[in-house]
Amino acid sequence: MKKVISKKYIKPLLVGLFFSNIATNSVQFIISLYILDQTGSTSLFANIMAIALISKIIYTPLSGNLIDRYSKKILMVVLDSMYLICTLILILAVHHSAICSVLIYNIIIGAISSAETPLVQASVPLLVEKQDLMVMNGLVSQMTVLSGILAPMIAGVAYQVFSFTTILLLSSLFFIIAIISEITLKIPMIDQEIKSSLANLKNVLTFLVSTGKKTGKLALLAGVINFIVTAFVEVAVPVLFRLKYHVASNIFGLIQAGLAFGILLAAMLTPLIVKKIKLNNVYILMMVSTGLLLITGLAMLYLNSQLLIISCIILSFVLVQFVFTVVSIAILSEIQGRVEPNMLGSVLAIVMLISMVALPLGEVFYGQVLAIVENNQDEGIVFIAISSVSMLVAWISRKFFK
Structure with missing residues (x-):
């Protein structure tokens, strides 16, 4: 395992993945609490969360073409930058129309997140040898699980002490750390024939x-x-x-x-x-x-x-x-x-x-x-x-x- 994790281009991927997941999981967790506290409606909460999933399902089959066609490093930076921009806009908009702002945020985030997991998974074979795939996938899974455990703990405690917007600012800081880490990545570019998303899907x-x-x-x-x-x-x-x-x-x-x-x-x-x-x-x-x-x-x-x-x-x-x-x-x-x-x-x-x-x-x-x-x-x-x-x-x- 040391052989894989010691490679200088592996660490930025794992660090970026960890902080990006911490941020996205924290935002999703805190949004769920915020909507329930503001409306007291479990059906409205479920519908808003479902919209993000529907958006993700629609865009996932189309996201693969982007992943194969463009630089994976640039895509990682762009995705987390979009997360960051959307979160900052939510901070400004949530005071004017909380439900509408969260609804639009979830639709956009669902679309963005559709490319996130396959992008990381498609990058792994370009960073390690075939015999190291299992180790590297284990490390990626560890970062995902750890962030999934820590994010609700951090957000839950912070929600008791700070305001909703303060936690969104903290999540924005995590996105910035992820972006900085991803900028240092070196992922080989693969030549790809340009096709439309539908043609590629077929x-x-x-x-x-x-x-x-x-x-x-x-x-x-x-x-x-x-x-x-x-x-x-x-x-x-x-x-x-x-x-x-x-x-x-x-x-x-x-x-x-x-x-x-x-x-x-x-x-x-x-x-x-x-x-x-x-x-x-x-x-x-x-x-x-x-x-x-x-x-x-x-x-x-x-x-x-x-x-x-x-x-x-x-x-x-x-x-x-x-x-x-x-x-x-x-x-x-x-x-x-x-x-x-x-x-x-x-x-x-x-x-x-x-x-x-x-x-x-x-x-x-x-x-x-x-x-x-x-x-x-x-x-x-x-x-x-x-x-x-x-x-x-x-x-x-x-x-x-x-």
């Missing part, structure tokens, strides 16, 4: 269903994982622990921290794990971890101890988060190693779009399912069903990494 889709079928299957696997596993954990954690078992808020916070730690630990250990078990055996990890969901389901069916059931749920969820983070990093590294650099950004944008659409669809599905279950037996059946489907997916995917 070309990428053709690649994924014909010459790059294995890459297309990996993209679908990422989406299926988000729909079946990730969405279930995200919905089940608050529903089960807060609504069903009435876990105290401080204990619930520790559970959330444990899940986040599982993701962070997976990002750190992915290269070592894959090296030990080999990439084509990753599906075994998937089957073992989802097998714990099966055991948890059986515990719900046959045990009466609430403490034991809660312990089983926590253990299974932490392991599932850990393993599927490893799988996600492995999928990303495989795609980066298989696709030519001149179309990697476009391919990764489609991969991101599939996963991004799958997650809310899964959340809606599981929200409906968990709303109609009435007792431990029903929930046990749900866990067993999800475990069975997940193990089937793991078994089918065993050939994808060969």
Whole structure:
């Protein structure tokens, strides 16, 4: 790992990514609190947040062409500069029309953020050798997870002490740090034939269903994982622990921290794990971890101890988060190693779009399912069903990494 992180052009990418994510996550977190405090309307809050997601979904498949066509370094600087400008404008506009300002901000930010993740992912193969992709993707994932943990903590504490606009100014400072770091980056430029966004999108889709079928299957696997596993954990954690078992808020916070730690630990250990078990055996990890969901389901069916059931749920969820983070990093590294650099950004944008659409669809599905279950037996059946489907997916995917 030292070999990768010591390279002088890697550090600016990680620093820029960290501070950019801290800023964007802080702004999104503080906007959600601000809207709820100002209006008291959960439906209005949900609609405003959904608009950002819709904007992101619309622009994501088109962003790949920009990533492949232009300098990735310049694009990173431009994106964070646009974040900075939009945040500064929001500071000035929010006092005149809070709801309208936040609405427009979210639409613009959704469009900007559509290029952010595939841009970073497409830059990684240009900065490290193929054998270092797994390590580098683990480092990028660590920065993302850390910023995701720290941003709500920083913004939440600051919101109790400072004003809304003061926190936006602090986030603007983080954007400036990210921009300064990204300016020092050196990313090789790839020659690219100029095409329209729609023509490029058609070309990428053709690649994924014909010459790059294995890459297309990996993209679908990422989406299926988000729909079946990730969405279930995200919905089940608050529903089960807060609504069903009435876990105290401080204990619930520790559970959330444990899940986040599982993701962070997976990002750190992915290269070592894959090296030990080999990439084509990753599906075994998937089957073992989802097998714990099966055991948890059986515990719900046959045990009466609430403490034991809660312990089983926590253990299974932490392991599932850990393993599927490893799988996600492995999928990303495989795609980066298989696709030519001149179309990697476009391919990764489609991969991101599939996963991004799958997650809310899964959340809606599981929200409906968990709303109609009435007792431990029903929930046990749900866990067993999800475990069975997940193990089937793991078994089918065993050939994808060969």
